[in-house]
Amino acid sequence: MYQIDLENPVHVHFIGIGGISMSGLALILKSRGFTISGSDREPSATTAELEAAGIPVSCPQSADNITPGIDLVVYTAAIHPDNPEYAAAVSAGLPMLSRAQLLGQIMRLYGCATAISGTHGKTTTTSMLSEILMYAGKDPTLTVGGMLPSIGGNVRVGGPDYFVAEACEYTDSFLEFFPDIALILNVEADHLDYFKDLDAIRHSFARFAKLVPAEGAVVISSDIDSWQALTDGLSCRVYTFGSSPESDYSPEEISVGSNGFPAFIIRKKADGSRQPVTLSVPGMHNVYNAVAAYAAADLLGVPSDQAATALRSYHGTDRRFQIIGQYHGATVVDDYAHHPTEIEATLRAAADYPHERIVCAFQSHTYSRTKALLPQFADALCLADEVLIAPIYAARETDTLGVSGETIAEEVRMRGHSCTSFESVDALEEFLRKNCRKGDLLITMGAGNLDKIAKKLVSSDITAV
Numbered sequence: 342m343y344q345i346d347l348e349n350p351v352h353v354h355f356i357g358i359g360g361i362s363m364s365g366l367a368l369i370l371k372s373r374g375f376t377i378s379g380s381d382r383e384p385s386a387t388t389a390e391l392e393a394a395g396i397p398v399s400c401p402q403s404a405d406n407i408t409p410g411i412d413l414v415v416y417t418a419a420i421h422p423d424n425p426e427y428a429a430a431v432s433a434g435l436p437m438l439s440r441a442q443l444l445g446q447i448m449r450l451y452g453c454a455t456a457i458s459g460t461h462g463k464t465t466t467t468s469m470l471s472e473i474l475m476y477a478g479k480d481p482t483l484t485v486g487g488m489l490p491s492i493g494g495n496v497r498v499g500g501p502d503y504f505v506a507e508a509c510e511y512t513d514s515f516l517e518f519f520p521d522i523a524l525i526l527n528v529e530a531d532h533l534d535y536f537k538d539l540d541a542i543r544h545s546f547a548r549f550a551k552l553v554p555a556e557g558a559v560v561i562s563s564d565i566d567s568w569q570a571l572t573d574g575l576s577c578r579v580y581t582f583g584s585s586p587e588s589d590y591s592p593e594e595i596s597v598g599s600n601g602f603p604a605f606i607i608r609k610k611a612d613g614s615r616q617p618v619t620l621s622v623p624g625m626h627n628v629y630n631a632v633a634a635y636a637a638a639d640l641l642g643v644p645s646d647q648a649a650t651a652l653r654s655y656h657g658t659d660r661r662f663q664i665i666g667q668y669h670g671a672t673v674v675d676d677y678a679h680h681p682t683e684i685e686a687t688l689r690a691a692a693d694y695p696h697e698r699i700v701c702a703f704q705s706h707t708y709s710r711t712k713a714l715l716p717q718f719a720d721a722l723c724l725a726d727e728v729l730i731a732p733i734y735a736a737r738e739t740d741t742l743g744v745s746g747e748t749i750a751e752e753v754r755m756r757g758h759s760c761t762s763f764e765s766v767d768a769l770e771e772f773l774r775k776n777c778r779k780g781d782l783l784i785t786m787g788a789g790n791l792d793k794i795a796k797k798l799v800s801s802d803i804t805a806v
Contacts, residue, residue: 352378352412357419358381364495455524464485472491473648510546516552525568529682560580563585600623624686634652635649672695672782699782707737728750731791745762
């Protein structure tokens with residue numbers, strides 16, 4: 342396998358450079374003197390930012406983009422051998438690395454690499470830990486799976502001592518990593534277009550934990566069913582966080598303010614210390630994300646009061662209960678939730694936020710996830726007062742598997758809850774323009790492109806100017 346050498350920067354071409362992780366890796370290598378080029382299917386805000394940073398991006402992808410002088414090609418999991426650039430790189434005999442392989446190699450270049458894994462909460466917990474380490478003066482290098490306002494993007498190039506990154510389980514990509522500290526936030530059924538079942542997913546997380554060296558540490562949620570099976574036989578230290586007071590780190594005395602933001606105390610079992618924490622983001626799920634980030638920061642030597650101050654200063658990441666603005670007196674929020682557990686967590690957080698009516702406009706992500714988790718989607722969506730369903734966002738899939746947005750709506754209606762599906766995103770937007778009212782908490786939700794509706798509504802509201 343090709344090995345990155347920071348002392349010998351070369352020309353690296355990224356196929357699919359517009360992805361949130363790919364763009365971050367490209368910027369990290371550019372900051373180290375590498376020549377970077379890339380391509381994507383179509384222009385985006387991310388490709389525009391890369392071009393502004395001096396990285397040429399070609400759209401669409403073409404074999405002609407594999408030019409003489411390229412030394413290494415990096416590709417995403419969504420790129421297949423029939424991709425014209427992938428095929429051209431193979432034909433040219435160029436060294437090739439997957440995104441995950443490159444990220445794993447970059448991890449090894451830092452003194453201590455922390456990888457945050459889990460079915461949910463990776464971006465938020467990575468962002469929280471990033472805020473803590475920056476506030477504590479650790480000068481971390483960061484790659485976040487979302488746009489973090491405090492760093493003006495999804496990547497921060499810092500010193501050589503600390504590296505923080507998300508570790509996604511899809512296609513087992515996190516098994517290419519080299520973490521010194523590994524966080525496992527939760528383990529649930531997802532990505533069933535790749536994994537056979539939950540047992541297969543648990544097996545992958547157990548393999549991920551085994552990547553940590555003896556001098557490292559695993560931080561795992563004690564709320565995961567039979568979590569001990571994921572850490573049996575590890576040579577490294579294992580710490581737990583979770584709702585049980587027997588966890589190494591647990592929240593106590595949780596309360597929610599009138600603004601919907603939780604306050605609590607983090608208790609460290611080893612010494613009985615108790616650190617008060619107040620968050621500036623809503624939701625019980627974020628209490629546990631914060632405890633996980635606090636535990637990792639504690640292992641990295643950050644004083645508890647500094648961690649608490651940094652957590653309070655964290656105001657969220659783009660598309661994670663992101664308040665976009667107002668439309669006709671309604672508060673418009675966008676959220677990336679695309680798994681039933683995430684939907685439930687977001688809507689329960691919304692219940693604590695000031696509102697008269699919760700309106701959830703949901704776009705399911707991939708046909709395979711929709712079909713596999715259909716009842717759970719319906720159960721979670723019933724937590725909203727009004728449910729609006731957009732067409733399914735196909736992403737990488739072409740087979741509809743016989744499901745659609747109307748399939749979800751029918752499942753919701755079977756539970757005695759009103760629900761409306763729409764044949765197009767434009768039709769959904771038009772409905773919202775006519776029916777949003779003062780006091781509504783409108784949440785555009787999903788990993789597709791409904792965030793565009795939220796932004797268009799707010800930008801068109803002359804009453805909010």
